[in-house]
Structure formats: structure tokens, C-alpha cells
Amino acid sequence: MTAKIRRFRNLNGSGRESSTGRTGWRIRPPGLVAAILALTASLVLLCVRYNWWPLGTNMTNEHKFVLLVVSGFFLLVAGMIWLTRTALCLWTTRAWSWWITFAPVVVIAAVILAFVPGPSRFFDNRATFDRLAQQIEDNPGSSLGPVRIGNLDIRSALQRSDEAIYFYNADSTTRVAGWLYSPQNVPDYYSFFVLSDLGGGWYRFVGDATR
Numbered sequence: 174m175t176a177k178i179r180r181f182r183n184l185n186g187s188g189r190e191s192s193t194g195r196t197g198w199r200i201r202p203p204g205l206v207a208a209i210l211a212l213t214a215s216l217v218l219l220c221v222r223y224n225w226w227p228l229g230t231n232m233t234n235e236h237k238f239v240l241l242v243v244s245g246f247f248l249l250v251a252g253m254i255w256l257t258r259t260a261l262c263l264w265t266t267r268a269w270s271w272w273i274t275f276a277p278v279v280v281i282a283a284v285i286l287a288f289v290p291g292p293s294r295f296f297d298n299r300a301t302f303d304r305l306a307q308q309i310e311d312n313p314g315s316s317l318g319p320v321r322i323g324n325l326d327i328r329s330a331l332q333r334s335d336e337a338i339y340f341y342n343a344d345s346t347t348r349v350a351g352w353l354y355s356p357q358n359v360p361d362y363y364s365f366f367v368l369s370d371l372g373g374g375w376y377r378f379v380g381d382a383t384r
Contacts, residue, residue, distance in 0.1 A: 206254060207251045207254040207255045207258070207275075207276045208272070208275045208276050208279065210247050210248070210250060210251035210254070210276075211248065211251040211252075211255075211275075211276040211279045211280055212279050213247065214244040214245075214247040214248045214251065215244075215248070215279055215280060215282075215283035216283075217240055217243075217244045218240075218241065218244045218248075218283060219283055219286055221237050221240050221241060221244075223324070237344070248280065251276055252276075252280075255273075255276045255277070259273050294323060294324060294325055295325070295352055295371065295375075295377065296371075297323055298322045298323035298325065299375075301322050301323070302322065302340065302352065302354070302375070305317060305320070305322075305330060305340075306330075306338045306340075306354040309330060309331065309332055309338050310332070310338060313332065314332075315331075316329055316330060316331035317329065317330040317331070318330055318331075318341075319343060322340075325342070326342070326343035326344060327340050327341065327342065327343060327351070328341045328342070328343035329341050333360075333362040334362060335355070335358065335360050335361050335362040336355065336357065336358060337353045337354065337355035337358070337360040337362060338353060338354040338355070339351060339352075339353045339362070339378075340352045340353065340354075345379075348366070348379050348380065348381070349363065349378075349379070349380045349381075350367075350378065350379040350380070351377075351378065352371075352375060352376065352377055352378070353375070353376050353378055354374055354375055354376075355374055355376065356373070356374030357374075360376065360378070362380075363378070363380030363381055364380065364381040365378055365379065365380050365381075366379045366380065366381065367379035
């Protein structure tokens with residue numbers, strides 16, 4: 174008798190058993206809202222990271238900072254929607270949906286694209302770097318900048334006291350970073366956090382800005 178009463182309570186208006194789950198109401202899995210927010214924010218971050226059109230052309234560091242903050246906020250909102258809807262969906266229905274994986278896959282793919290090294294943009298523009306380094310070397314005391322080499326924004330380029338020619342990346346805000354040309358000597362103008370030999374006298378560097 175008790176089993177029949179429970180079965181009757183679980184019937185919906187059409188006389189069929191309800192599939193609303195444990196609480197009697199159904200929460201759908203995270204869908205288009207979280208997915209669109211995650212996708213849009215990730216695309217904006219990648220445009221800023223790689224200077225992609227339409228956002229990455231001639232942007233100042235201030236503009237990039239604003240876009241990073243706004244995109245980060247929307248990623249946070251998307252993450253909260255995804256986490257809440259996923260938890261409630263699994264709790265109330267105990268049913269899996271592929272929509273649950275969409276937003277995390279988008280964000281993970283964006284992180285991989287942003288942080289896993291791809292083809293070097295320096296090597297794509299090596300000939301231009303060689304030409305400008307030779308120009309500065311032939312004119313002691315001269316400097317260049319700001320200048321755009323391919324899709325790289327160079328704040329300035331000049332020769333330091335260690336005889337290396339430094340090309341400072343304008344996108345670096347917290348530390349001095351960029352590329353340098355020193356075919357004869359190991360550069361030592363900065364206390365370097367990163368000094369990677371690229372061959373042919375070229376190095377990628379990240380230095381202590383307090384120098």
C-alpha cells in the first residue's frame with residue numbers, strides 16, 4: 174500500500190512517472206549562457222595575448238588591462254553559472270549532459286593557446302630585427318622606437334653599456350623584457366630572470382627593472 178502511494182505521488186499530470194529527480198524539480202545543465210560567456214571572454218583574451226584583429230591592433234597597455242579585467246569578470250560569471258548549474262543538475266537529476274563539458278573545454282583550450290609556446294613571432298620577423306640591429310650598430314648612440322615589427326610592439330631599441338642592442342617589448346609592463354643582439358659577448362646589463370639563446374647572437378630576455 175505504501176509503495177502504491179509513493180508511486181501515485183511521483184506521477185505527473187499525464188499519468189506518467191516524473192523524471193524531475195530527488196527534489197521534485199529539475200535543474201537543466203549549464204547551456205548557452207555559460208558557453209557564450211566563456212567563449213566570448215576567451216576569444217577576447219586571446220586577441221589581447223596575440224595582438225589579433227580586431228582587438229590587438231595598436232592597443233596601449235592600458236587598453237589591454239581594461240580588456241583583461243572585463244574578460245576576467247565575464248569568465249568568473251561564466252564559471253559561477255557553470256558550477257552552480259552543474260552541481261544542482263547532478264544533484265537533482267543524477268543525469269549527465271555533454272553541455273556540462275562545453276564551457277570548461279573552451280576555457281582549457283584558450284589557456285593552452287595562451288600559454289603553450291607556439292611558433293615564435295621573433296623568428297617570423299628575424300630579417301627585420303637583423304636590419305634594425307645593424308642600423309643601430311652602424312650609428313652609435315642612436316635609438317629607435319616606438320616601432321612595430323610584424324605584430325610585435327617594440328617600445329624602444331638601443332645599445333647599452335654591455336654593447337648589446339636591446340629591443341624592449343612594449344607589451345611587458347611589470348618587468349623589462351624583449352630581445353637583444355649580442356654576437357660578441359654574453360650580455361650582463363641586467364640581472365636576468367630569463368636569458369634564452371636564440372642563435373646568431375640573439376637572445377630573448379626578461380630582466381630586473383630596478384637596474
